[in-house]
Every structure is written in C-alpha cells, then in structure tokens.
Amino acid sequence: MTVDTNALLIILTGALISISCGFLGVFLLLRKMSMTGDAISHAVLPGIVIGYFVSGSQRSVEVIIGAGLLGILSTLMIDALRKKAKVQLDASIGITFTLLFAIGIILINLFAYKVDLDQECVLYGEIAYLPIDLWITQNGLNLGPRITWLAGLNFFLVSGFIYLLFKELSLTSFDENFSSAIGIPAKGVNLALMSMVSYTTVSSFESVGAILVVALLVVPPSTAYLWTKGLIPLLRLTAALGILIAILGYYLAFWIDSSIAGMMVAVAGAFFFGSALIKGKWPQMLRGTSPSPESLLS
Amino acid sequence: MEDFIYFFTFQDPSITWVVLGITLLGIGSAYVGTFSFLDKKALLGDAISHAVLPGICLGFALAGEKDPRYIVTGAFLSGALATFLSSWLKKNTKLSEDSIIASILSIFFGIGIVFLTVLQKSGNPEIAGLNSFIFGNAIGIAEADLLVYGGLSLTIILVLSLFLKEFRLMVFDPNFGQAIGFPIQGIRFVFNVLMILAVVIGIQAIGVVLMAALLITPAAAARFWTNRLSTLLFLAGLFSVISGIMGTYISFVLPKMPTGPWVVVFLSLIALLSFLVAPKSGLLPRMLSRRRYVKQMHRDHLMKALYKAKEAQQEQMSLEEIHALYPFHRSNILASLQQLLRQGFVAQQDQSISLTAKGVSDAMRIVRLHRLWELYLNEFLHIAPDHVHESAEQMEHLLTPELEAMLEQRLNYPTLDPHQVTIPREAHDR
Structure with missing residues (x-):
C-alpha cells in the first residue's frame, strides 16, 4: 500500500465532499427530508445541461446557477404538487424528480454535439481522473487539481453556512412552529438549505456523480443517527465517517480496480448495515438479558 | 410523417x-x-x-x-x-x-x-x-x-x-x-x-x-x-x-x-x-367552484340586506348603505348587483336599489333558510340562541329545497326564530 500524492489528493477530495454532504444530510435527516x-x-x-449549453463549459458559474435554480424549482414543485394539487408527498417527490431527470437526459441527447456530458458520468462520475485535471493559472502556475479546490470551496461554504445559521437550522428542524413564532423565516431557511444541497450536488457531480451524492447525503448521517442523539455529536460522527469512507473506499477500489465513488458508497453501506445490526432491536434472548418472570410463567 | x-x-x-x-x-x-x-x-x-x-x-x-x-x-x-x-x-x-x-x-x-x-x-x-x-x-x-x-x-x-x-x-x-x-x-x-x-x-x-x-x-x-x-x-x-x-x-x-x-x-x-x-379534484375546477361559491355568497348577502331593509319598512337602499354593510367587498357587491339587475331580481333608480317582486320571493327564501336553521340548531341541538347565527350564515347558501321541506316539517312550520323574529313565507304557503 503506497501513499503517493495522487492517492492523498483523491482521499482528501473524497473526504471533503463526503463531509460537506454529510453536514447537509444531517439536517435533511432531522427534517425527514432525505428523499427530497x-x-x-x-x-x-x-x-x-442548460448551464453548460449556454456557457460552453462545464466549469462555469452558469452551470452552478442553473443547477441551483433547478434545485429550488424542484423543492417548489414538490411543495406545489402537495399543497395545491393535493398529491400525496411520496408521489409528488417521485413525479418531480423523474420528470426533471428525464428532461435532463433528453437535453443531453439533444445537445450531444455541443455538450460533452456523458449520461454515465453524470450518474456516477469519476474521481480517479482528478489528478490529471489541473488548475493552471494564466501565468502557467500549477495550483493542483481543480476538483480538489472546488471540493474545498464547497466544504468551506457549507461549513460557513451551517456555522452562521446553526441556531436557525436546528430550531427549524426540531420545532418549526416555535421557530416561526420567534420570528425565524422557516421557509427561507428551508430554501437556503435546499440551495446549498443543489450547489453541493453540482460541485460534486463531476467527481462522484448525482446518485452517489445522494448516498453521501443520506447514508453517513443515518449511520451516525443510530449511535447518537445529540446534534453536535451527530455532526462530528458524520464527519468522522466521511473521512473513514473516503480512505477505505479509495484503497478497496484501488485493490479490486473499480469505481472509487461506488466503492465509497459500498463502504458507507457496510458501516450502515453493521450499525443497524448492532444498534437494531433484537429479541430479548439474543441480547442475553434474563427473561422477565411473566415470560417464564406463560 | x-x-x-x-x-x-x-x-x-x-x-x-x-x-x-x-x-x-x-x-x-x-x-x-x-x-x-x-x-x-x-x-x-x-x-x-x-x-x-x-x-x-x-x-x-x-x-x-x-x-x-x-x-x-x-x-x-x-x-x-x-x-x-x-x-x-x-x-x-x-x-x-x-x-x-x-x-x-x-x-x-x-x-x-x-x-x-x-x-x-x-x-x-x-x-x-x-x-x-x-x-x-x-x-x-x-x-x-x-x-x-x-x-x-x-x-x-x-x-x-x-x-x-x-x-x-x-x-x-x-x-x-x-x-x-x-x-x-x-x-x-x-x-x-x-x-x-x-x-x-x-x-x-x-x-x-x-x-x-x-x-x-x-x-x-x-x-x-x-x-x-x-x-x-x-x-x-x-x-x-x-x-x-x-x-x-x-x-x-x-x-x-x-x-x-x-x-x-x-x-x-x-x-x-x-x-x-x-373534474372535481383538479386544480382549475376546484378554483372555479370556489369562485362560484363566493359569488353566490355575495349575491345572497346583498339580497338579504335588501330584504331586511324592507322588513324595517325601508323599501330601498342606497349603494352607500349597502357598501357600509360589507365594507371590504365593494367590487364583489357591485358585480353581484350587476348580475341581479340583469336577472330582474332588483331594480335600480338613480342611486337607490329595491327588490322586484321576483327578488322579494328569492330574498325571502334566503332569510327563511337562515332563520329555520337557527331554530333547528336551537331546538334540536340545544345551542343557545346567541351562538346559532354563525352556522346559519354558512348554511343559508347550501340548504336545498328538499332539506328546507324537511326542516319545515320537523320544526312543524314555525313562525318565530330563536330571536323572536318572524320566519317569512309566501302568502299562499301560510
């Protein structure tokens, strides 16, 4: 097992992405909005795709703006379907995301001549190419991999967002009515959280792909939630899991030569199911505690 | 193709x-x-x-x-x-x-x-x-x-x-x-x-x-x-x-x-x-039926106001008096008025409005439903007379002729409502 700079960079990027996703995911989990x-x-x-088409580049601000707008639009659409058209929540989510995703795939096929986006790349990204995709300034200064910088910026923004709005986020997650009563705009906080989720998705989709972003949003927080109750320990444990997942995922993927992002998720899944087995409810006799007198009598 | x-x-x-x-x-x-x-x-x-x-x-x-x-x-x-x-x-x-x-x-x-x-x-x-x-x-x-x-x-x-x-x-x-x-x-x-x-x-x-x-x-x-x-x-x-x-x-x-x-x-x-x-559960039909209901409500309110004025021996009301009764629904009331004028339920002379013969019988029906419902709540559900008005305000728009006949029968064709006001009926029904 060699530790070279490339491995270190990939692990660093993976960890940054999974920590940013995990932090946001904790709040999604507490709001029961994981599916959102x-x-x-x-x-x-x-x-x-539209941002890419307009700007001609995958790295432009337009892409991030486009994705952010669509993210907010999807939240609003789910809400409208549920409240205005009175469709039940799970169906509103299902209809919204399938429609928008389908439109995205169609657009990729329509603009295939101009947009160098691969359907598969969108779905499961490729973090392994990261070391060759360098950010070189105009004077030829090599600053290292571009995606690592993006992940770092994303991490910085997400942490800042959560640090600054910590009170608002936790209050609206636990008691929306109370938070509205003391004057916190719950809807605004919610939209801000959703925009951060969309921004994180865009900034990570190149490296881990859209669906694996979901995994990192949901699985580490759920795993941590099985072990702890407090919000701060939950965030800490999620971050620790994120780092662990990145390290183990990289080396396992390296070992069997597979997708690194996929392997990170598989590792996260192993932690998740392991925790569920340990912390899940077991029948009394498997736990080894002495049976109650009533059960002996019957 | x-x-x-x-x-x-x-x-x-x-x-x-x-x-x-x-x-x-x-x-x-x-x-x-x-x-x-x-x-x-x-x-x-x-x-x-x-x-x-x-x-x-x-x-x-x-x-x-x-x-x-x-x-x-x-x-x-x-x-x-x-x-x-x-x-x-x-x-x-x-x-x-x-x-x-x-x-x-x-x-x-x-x-x-x-x-x-x-x-x-x-x-x-x-x-x-x-x-x-x-x-x-x-x-x-x-x-x-x-x-x-x-x-x-x-x-x-x-x-x-x-x-x-x-x-x-x-x-x-x-x-x-x-x-x-x-x-x-x-x-x-x-x-x-x-x-x-x-x-x-x-x-x-x-x-x-x-x-x-x-x-x-x-x-x-x-x-x-x-x-x-x-x-x-x-x-x-x-x-x-x-x-x-x-x-x-x-x-x-x-x-x-x-x-x-x-x-x-x-x-x-x-x-x-x-x-x-x-139909029924779609967004547009629901919006339309809500709008229809609101429209009917304003129309009924206007008719009721005119009828109550008539009961108080005031044959006609000025627009200003009507607006004073429903201060926040100026445009709705005006729209209802136009419709009622077209249908011949009311007549307008300068600024004063009065019910026509056809209008009187329709307005009488709304007032009658209101008072019948009040009496019903009072007699059968034992609700105090000062608590029955709100419910009657809603039911007067909804009660059908069949329900009206049933109410009349149950209450045995009453003459007075819980507030001791006459329940109006057509001359030939009395």
Missing part, C-alpha cells in the same frame, strides 16, 4:  | 412485438404501482428499481452474456433483498422510512456501480448492452427476451386481477382483513414479489433511474379522475400504455434517444394535465 435531497440531486441535471 | 405511418400501421413485425411488450409491461407496472401508491409506499418502488442493479451485474457476470433468465433472477434476488432490508430496518431501528429508502437506494446503486465498473474492465464485448438497463431501450429488446418479459407481465396482471379483493383489503384495511381471517402477511409477501417482478421487467424499457415514474405517475394521474379502484386501475394502465407507445415511437424515429426519459415526459404531461383539469 434525493429528488434535488436528480433534478439539478437539466440545470447543469 | 412517413415514420409515423410506418410505425403506427405496424407493418414491421418487430415493431408490433415491441409495442405489445410495452403495452403489457406498462399495464403490469401501472397496476402494481396503483396499489403501492394507495398503500402510500410509492417510493419503495424507486428503492427497488435502483437496488436491482447489482443483481443485474451479477447475473450478467455468471451467464457471461445478456441472458434474460440470469438477469431477471439476479435482479429479482437483489430487489428482494432490498425490500427485506427496508422492512427489517423499519421494524428494528429508529430511522424514519424516507431515510431508510434513500439509504437502501443509494447503497445498492453504489454497489451496482462497483460491479459495473469491474465488469467493464473485464473486457467482455457484451457489456455495452448492460448500459441500456440504466436508461432503458425498448427498441433494443430482442424478440426472444420479449416473450419472457411479456409473459411475466401477463402473470402480474392476472394475479392482481384474480386476487383483487385480497389486495384491496391489504391496501385499505389490513387490520380488518386480519380480523376476518385473511392472511395479510402472506398477501403482502405476494404483492412484494409482484412489485419486484414489475420493476425488474419495467427497467428494460425505462431504465433503473426512471422506473419510479412508471410505478407512481400513472396512479397519481388516474387518482384525479376517479374514486373507484377498478376505474383507477384501468385509467392508470391506459395512461401508462399511451406514454409507453409514444416513448417507443420517439426512440424509433431518433435511434439515439433512450426510451425511458420520453416515456416519463409523456406520463408527466398526462399527470400534470390531470392535476389541472380533472
């Missing part, structure tokens, strides 16, 4:  | 096969989806459809080629594992249902992608066919495979139709079903098997990511048109078949286009249209 996060990460696709 | 005729006249037998396959497959998944939609478990289908990917890859790896038997079996087993895990997690951990579904979905998909990339590096030339599972390609399904998938769809449709009563119980009232001796656990197990099967064959046409649409959207759209289960199933199947055929047509004309996304777009269009215009 899933929907958003699918729904940003048309925004990415 | 030539393509259109060529496609829809089914000259090409392979097109006939594909359309037949899509039809069966669409009906199958729409049926299953309708039940899971009514069971409020719509997103479980999404989880299953992502979760079959590792099974497909394993089946492919074992068979070494795209053999439908291996692939269907592999997909079925990993779908079953995902279903089992999600219900186990639901029962044994404190996680909420949506985070369980999202976790299962993404973990299985991640594992699937690991398998897929490993397979891709193995250099097997058949591997290109596997990608069509992600976005679906109905045109690309071979005829022999169609027989397998069509047969399975037919089985799903048959089982669901034969045991309609059992599945209906499972969805609407499992506790009652249990109590009268139906094996609800067993029925649910059979249903889960059917659901996984529907997903496994559905992804052929529409792909892993978008399969959820084929399950959820037809049912959600059909739900707006009917309250009956049988009609619901029929409509969901119909919507699904229409969009399936349209999607297939698009990928026939533009071979580079995957089928799945177009099917989803057509389905969603049908759904959005249903949400907007379906």
Whole structure:
C-alpha cells in the first residue's frame, strides 16, 4: 500500500465532499427530508445541461446557477404538487424528480454535439481522473487539481453556512412552529438549505456523480443517527465517517480496480448495515438479558 | 410523417412485438404501482428499481452474456433483498422510512456501480448492452427476451386481477382483513414479489433511474379522475400504455434517444394535465367552484340586506348603505348587483336599489333558510340562541329545497326564530 500524492489528493477530495454532504444530510435527516435531497440531486441535471449549453463549459458559474435554480424549482414543485394539487408527498417527490431527470437526459441527447456530458458520468462520475485535471493559472502556475479546490470551496461554504445559521437550522428542524413564532423565516431557511444541497450536488457531480451524492447525503448521517442523539455529536460522527469512507473506499477500489465513488458508497453501506445490526432491536434472548418472570410463567 | 405511418400501421413485425411488450409491461407496472401508491409506499418502488442493479451485474457476470433468465433472477434476488432490508430496518431501528429508502437506494446503486465498473474492465464485448438497463431501450429488446418479459407481465396482471379483493383489503384495511381471517402477511409477501417482478421487467424499457415514474405517475394521474379502484386501475394502465407507445415511437424515429426519459415526459404531461383539469379534484375546477361559491355568497348577502331593509319598512337602499354593510367587498357587491339587475331580481333608480317582486320571493327564501336553521340548531341541538347565527350564515347558501321541506316539517312550520323574529313565507304557503 503506497501513499503517493495522487492517492492523498483523491482521499482528501473524497473526504471533503463526503463531509460537506454529510453536514447537509444531517439536517435533511432531522427534517425527514432525505428523499427530497434525493429528488434535488436528480433534478439539478437539466440545470447543469442548460448551464453548460449556454456557457460552453462545464466549469462555469452558469452551470452552478442553473443547477441551483433547478434545485429550488424542484423543492417548489414538490411543495406545489402537495399543497395545491393535493398529491400525496411520496408521489409528488417521485413525479418531480423523474420528470426533471428525464428532461435532463433528453437535453443531453439533444445537445450531444455541443455538450460533452456523458449520461454515465453524470450518474456516477469519476474521481480517479482528478489528478490529471489541473488548475493552471494564466501565468502557467500549477495550483493542483481543480476538483480538489472546488471540493474545498464547497466544504468551506457549507461549513460557513451551517456555522452562521446553526441556531436557525436546528430550531427549524426540531420545532418549526416555535421557530416561526420567534420570528425565524422557516421557509427561507428551508430554501437556503435546499440551495446549498443543489450547489453541493453540482460541485460534486463531476467527481462522484448525482446518485452517489445522494448516498453521501443520506447514508453517513443515518449511520451516525443510530449511535447518537445529540446534534453536535451527530455532526462530528458524520464527519468522522466521511473521512473513514473516503480512505477505505479509495484503497478497496484501488485493490479490486473499480469505481472509487461506488466503492465509497459500498463502504458507507457496510458501516450502515453493521450499525443497524448492532444498534437494531433484537429479541430479548439474543441480547442475553434474563427473561422477565411473566415470560417464564406463560 | 412517413415514420409515423410506418410505425403506427405496424407493418414491421418487430415493431408490433415491441409495442405489445410495452403495452403489457406498462399495464403490469401501472397496476402494481396503483396499489403501492394507495398503500402510500410509492417510493419503495424507486428503492427497488435502483437496488436491482447489482443483481443485474451479477447475473450478467455468471451467464457471461445478456441472458434474460440470469438477469431477471439476479435482479429479482437483489430487489428482494432490498425490500427485506427496508422492512427489517423499519421494524428494528429508529430511522424514519424516507431515510431508510434513500439509504437502501443509494447503497445498492453504489454497489451496482462497483460491479459495473469491474465488469467493464473485464473486457467482455457484451457489456455495452448492460448500459441500456440504466436508461432503458425498448427498441433494443430482442424478440426472444420479449416473450419472457411479456409473459411475466401477463402473470402480474392476472394475479392482481384474480386476487383483487385480497389486495384491496391489504391496501385499505389490513387490520380488518386480519380480523376476518385473511392472511395479510402472506398477501403482502405476494404483492412484494409482484412489485419486484414489475420493476425488474419495467427497467428494460425505462431504465433503473426512471422506473419510479412508471410505478407512481400513472396512479397519481388516474387518482384525479376517479374514486373507484377498478376505474383507477384501468385509467392508470391506459395512461401508462399511451406514454409507453409514444416513448417507443420517439426512440424509433431518433435511434439515439433512450426510451425511458420520453416515456416519463409523456406520463408527466398526462399527470400534470390531470392535476389541472380533472373534474372535481383538479386544480382549475376546484378554483372555479370556489369562485362560484363566493359569488353566490355575495349575491345572497346583498339580497338579504335588501330584504331586511324592507322588513324595517325601508323599501330601498342606497349603494352607500349597502357598501357600509360589507365594507371590504365593494367590487364583489357591485358585480353581484350587476348580475341581479340583469336577472330582474332588483331594480335600480338613480342611486337607490329595491327588490322586484321576483327578488322579494328569492330574498325571502334566503332569510327563511337562515332563520329555520337557527331554530333547528336551537331546538334540536340545544345551542343557545346567541351562538346559532354563525352556522346559519354558512348554511343559508347550501340548504336545498328538499332539506328546507324537511326542516319545515320537523320544526312543524314555525313562525318565530330563536330571536323572536318572524320566519317569512309566501302568502299562499301560510
């Protein structure tokens, strides 16, 4: 097992992405909106394609703006379907994300001549190419891999967002009515959270792909949630899991020569199912505690 | 246009096969989806459809080629594992249902992608066919495979139709079903098997990511048109078949286009249209009926005001007096006034308004309903006279002539309401 700079960079990027996703995911989990996060990460696709088409580059601000707008649009559409048209929540989510994702795929096929986006790349990205995709300034200064910078910026923004709005986010997650009563705009906070989720999806989709962003949004927070109750320990544990997932995922993928992002998710899944086995409810006799007198009598 | 005729006249037998396959497959998944939609478990289908990917890859790896038997079996087993895990997690951990579904979905998909990339590096030339599972390609399904998938769809449709009563119980009232001796656990197990099967064959046409649409959207759209289960199933199947055929047509004309996304777009269009215009529960009809109600309310209020003025020996009211009674509804009152003038219920002289003979009898009816209802609440429900006005304000717009006759009879044609005011009647009725 060699530790070279490339490996270190990939692990660093993976860890940054999974920590940013995990932090946002904790709040999605507490709001019981994990599936909305899933929907958003699918729904940003048309925004990415249109942004790409308009600007001609995958690295432009337009792509991020497009994705952000689509992310917000999908939240609003789910809400409208549920409240205005009175469709039940799970169906509103299902209809919204499938429609927007389908439009995204169609747009990719329509603009195939101009947009160098691969359907597969959108779905499961490729973090392994990261070391060759360098950010070189106009004077030829090599600053290292571009995606690592993006992930770092994303991490910085997400942490800043959560640090600054910590009180608002936790209050609206736990008691929306109370937070509205003391004057916190719950809807605004919600939209801000959703925009951060969309932004994180765009900034990570090149490296881990849209669906794996979902995994990182949902699985580490759910795993951590099985172990702890407090919000701060939850965030800490999620971050620790993110780092662990990145390291193990990289080396396992390296070992069997597969997609690194996919392997990161598989590792996260192993942690998740392991925790569920340990922390899940087991029948009394498997736990080894002495049976109650009533059960002996019957 | 030539393509259109060529496609829809089914000259090409392979097109006939594909359309037949899509039809069966669409009906199958729409049926299953309708039940899971009514069971409020719509997103479980999404989880299953992502979760079959590792099974497909394993089946492919074992068979070494795209053999439908291996692939269907592999997909079925990993779908079953995902279903089992999600219900186990639901029962044994404190996680909420949506985070369980999202976790299962993404973990299985991640594992699937690991398998897929490993397979891709193995250099097997058949591997290109596997990608069509992600976005679906109905045109690309071979005829022999169609027989397998069509047969399975037919089985799903048959089982669901034969045991309609059992599945209906499972969805609407499992506790009652249990109590009268139906094996609800067993029925649910059979249903889960059917659901996984529907997903496994559905992804052929529409792909892993978008399969959820084929399950959820037809049912959600059909739900707006009917309250009956049988009609619901029929409509969901119909919507699904229409969009399936349209999607297939698009990928026939533009071979580079995957089928799945177009099917989803057509389905969603049908759904959005249903949400907007379906009678009764659609958005526009609900808005219209609300507007009609509000309009009638203002009209009734205006008539009542004129009648009460008449009772107080004031034959006509000025516009200003009316506006003073309803200070925040100036424009509504004016619109009602125009309508009443046109219909001949009121007459206008300069600025003063008075009821015509026809108007008097109509206004009298509204006032009578109001006071009858007040009396009814007071006498039969023993509500104090000072608490009955609010309810009567609403009921006066809603009571039908039949209900009025019943009230009159029950109350024995009373003359005074709880506030000791005369209940007005036509001269010949007294």
